[in-house]
Amino acid sequence: MPKFKYKAKKITGEETEGFREAVDRFELARDLRQVKNKKQIFFPLLSFATISALIFGGNLLGGGKPLFDSLDNFVLFAQEEIKIEQGVQISSGDLGSNGEIDIQKDVIINGNLFADKISIDKNTTINGNVSFNKLKTHKEAQILGTQTKPVSLPIANLPEIPEFQIGTQDFKFQEQDNTLSAGSYRNIILEKDSRLTLIGGIYNLRKLELKENSTLIFSAPTTLNIQFKLKGQQKVSILPGPNLKLTDLSINYLGIKPKKEVKIEEDDEAEINGLLDEKERKDCKDGKIGRPVVFDKNSFLNFKLLAPKANVHIGEATTLRGQILSRKIKIGKNSILSREEVFEKESDPLKVVEDQGIKLIVNEIIVIFTDEAVLSDVQDVARLVGGRITGSIEKPPIYKIEVDTNTTGELMNFINQIKNTNNPLIINVIPNIIGEPIL
Numbered sequence: 001m002p003k004f005k006y007k008a009k010k011i012t013g014e015e016t017e018g019f020r021e022a023v024d025r026f027e028l029a030r031d032l033r034q035v036k037n038k039k040q041i042f043f044p045l046l047s048f049a050t051i052s053a054l055i056f057g058g059n060l061l062g063g064g065k066p067l068f069d070s071l072d073n074f075v076l077f078a079q080e081e082i083k084i085e086q087g088v089q090i091s092s093g094d095l096g097s098n099g100e101i102d103i104q105k106d107v108i109i110n111g112n113l114f115a116d117k118i119s120i121d122k123n124t125t126i127n128g129n130v131s132f133n134k135l136k137t138h139k140e141a142q143i144l145g146t147q148t149k150p151v152s153l154p155i156a157n158l159p160e161i162p163e164f165q166i167g168t169q170d171f172k173f174q175e176q177d178n179t180l181s182a183g184s185y186r187n188i189i190l191e192k193d194s195r196l197t198l199i200g201g202i203y204n205l206r207k208l209e210l211k212e213n214s215t216l217i218f219s220a221p222t223t224l225n226i227q228f229k230l231k232g233q234q235k236v237s238i239l240p241g242p243n244l245k246l247t248d249l250s251i252n253y254l255g256i257k258p259k260k261e262v263k264i265e266e267d268d269e270a271e272i273n274g275l276l277d278e279k280e281r282k283d284c285k286d287g288k289i290g291r292p293v294v295f296d297k298n299s300f301l302n303f304k305l306l307a308p309k310a311n312v313h314i315g316e317a318t319t320l321r322g323q324i325l326s327r328k329i330k331i332g333k334n335s336i337l338s339r340e341e342v343f344e345k346e347s348d349p350l351k352v353v354e355d356q357g358i359k360l361i362v363n364e365i366i367v368i369f370t371d372e373a374v375l376s377d378v379q380d381v382a383r384l385v386g387g388r389i390t391g392s393i394e395k396p397p398i399y400k401i402e403v404d405t406n407t408t409g410e411l412m413n414f415i416n417q418i419k420n421t422n423n424p425l426i427i428n429v430i431p432n433i434i435g436e437p438i439l
Contacts, residue, residue: 067114068096068156071325075111075339078329079158079308082115085316085333089346093323093339094128098154104333105138108346111339112145114155158308158325161252164204164225182222190214190236197241198222206258210236213383217241217376221248228257229266234296234315235383238303239375246322246341247304253326255290255310268294275313289327297332298388300379319343319389336390344391344400352434355408363405364390364432365415369397373425384421385414400432 071077075093082095084103095101096114103109105121112128120126122138129145133153137143167184174191182201190196192211200220207229210216214233219241230253232238240248257263266272273281275292283289290310295301297315305312307326314320316332321343331337336345353362367381382389382401391400405411411431418429 064152066154066156067152071096071156071158071323073339074156074325075320075323075337076329076331077156077158077323077325079327081328083328083330084109085331085335087334088331089336091336091338091340091343091345093337096155098156114151116151116153116155159306160308161225161254161306164227164252166204166206166227166258190216207231210238212236215239215376215379218244218249220244222250224249224251226251226253228255229291230255230293231268232295232299232301235298236295237300237376237379239300239379240302241376242374246302249303249322251303251305251307253290253293253305253307253310255284255293255307256287275311280311293326300389302375317388342393345402347432347434353408359434360408360411361432361434362408362411363403365401365403365411365418366430366432367399367401367418368427368429369399370425370427371397373397377423377425381418381423381426385417387414 073094074096075090076082076095078097078099080097080099082097082101084101084107086104087106089107090109090111092110094112094114095109098116100117100119101113101115103118103120103124105123107121107124108127109125110127113126113130113132115132117134118130118132119136120138120141120143122140124138124141126143126145129148130143131148131151133150135147135149165184167186169185170187171180171185172189172191173194173196176195178194178196180188180196180198180203182199182203184204186205187207188205188209190210191214193213194211195215195217197217197219200218200222202223202225204225206227208224208226209229210232212233213235215237217239221244230251238249240246272292272294275294276284280289284291290307292311292313293305293307294313295315295318297317299315299318301318301320302322304323305325309327311328311330312324312326313330314324314332314335317334318332319336321338321341323339336343347361347364351361351363352359365385365387367378369378378389378399385401385403387401387403389399390402392398403411403414405414408431415429415431418426
């Protein structure tokens with residue numbers, strides 16, 4: 001399968017020297033990451049207590065001490081169920097559930113799995129270890145690490161959310177130049193194509209809603225405590241500012257209406273009810289479980305989300321860096337998840353073409369940025385060509401952008417469109433070339 005690899009072609013002078021140095025640094029970083037992944041298969045980083053539980057039985061009946069006291073290594077953890085749809089790629093991070101993990105076909109997971117019940121469909125590869133009490137695998141699925149049965153339950157416990165008080169003031173943000181200080185508010189809405197920067201601190205909200213193509217940026221460590229509704233329409237972005245970690249935005253979500261609030265119908269009630277079964281709808285109405293968190297397709301999300309009483313639905317072709325810890329989790333098809341800053345989606349082998357003796361990936365653009373560029377700058381470039389960020393390294397800042405193209409002509413049109421912006425934050429824009437010219 002083609003890899004995220006760069007070669008300098010037809011670049012001369014000082015540009016060649018600098019670019020080749022960037023290529024060398026990237027390929028070294030990738031090689032180290034591959035070695036790390038291989039070590040993870042054969043030498044899983046488990047505590048002595050975990051190893052004892054897995055090998056010697058531990059608390060096999062459950063109900064006692066959890067297998068993991070910390071959830072730091074998990075990109076996804078669910079109290080009841082995780083569902084991974086077709087074509088999802090998990091670049092880094094473990095998956096855990098005290099109930100089930102259901103993985104559909106054509107999925108790649110670079111991490112370990114821990115659950116009571118695990119099912120893995122065809123053409124799915126688990127590049128890690130699998131610990132379970134019941135396992136169902138398709139004959140064409142691969143588990144490259146160790147398989148351990150039984151596993152102690154619970155795998156982990158989700159923390160409770162401390163009480164907080166929301167405010168009474170509503171805000172609707174339009175345009176690009178908006179900031180909001182920490183405090184207690186009621187409803188915060190980002191209108192279509194708008195941008196809001198949170199300057200850091202603790203925000204207590206009833207509702208946070210991001211409409212299509214809107215962007216939320218956190219410029220300092222931030223905590224969002226949300227009482228009732230968290231919703232993102234398609235193509236929304238939640239991004240860190242400069243020098244921040246992914247988890248410098250912590251979202252604590254209840255999904256339950258404030259006490260004594262007069263019933264207010266939301267505009268997506270039918271959609272939300274469709275995400276719940278009959279019992280869940282009743283439990284949601286009674287306040288036993290929370291309203292689901294929903295982010296629609298083609299979004300780019302960076303956060304740590306804790307929703308112990310709510311289900312979380314992530315739409316297709318979404319990129320998530322960080323963590324989701326909730327009651328149930330569903331990840332839409334062709335999404336990319338990563339626990340770490342650096343991530344990569346495997347290139348599609350069906351998109352390899354040959355042009356003038358050179359093989360390249362016809363739907364991928366490589367953009368090399370200056371050190372001054374931040375993630376929102378990269379996302380703006382991706383949006384310019386209707387693309388999505390599908391890979392990155394930190395130093396030097398190089399990003400892979402996937403676009404909707406089928407010919408080299410279409411690809412070069414997008415590359416030239418980016419170059420013609422004369423963006424001072426961009427060093428170079430090239431196709432994703434694989435291998436040397438064919439003789």
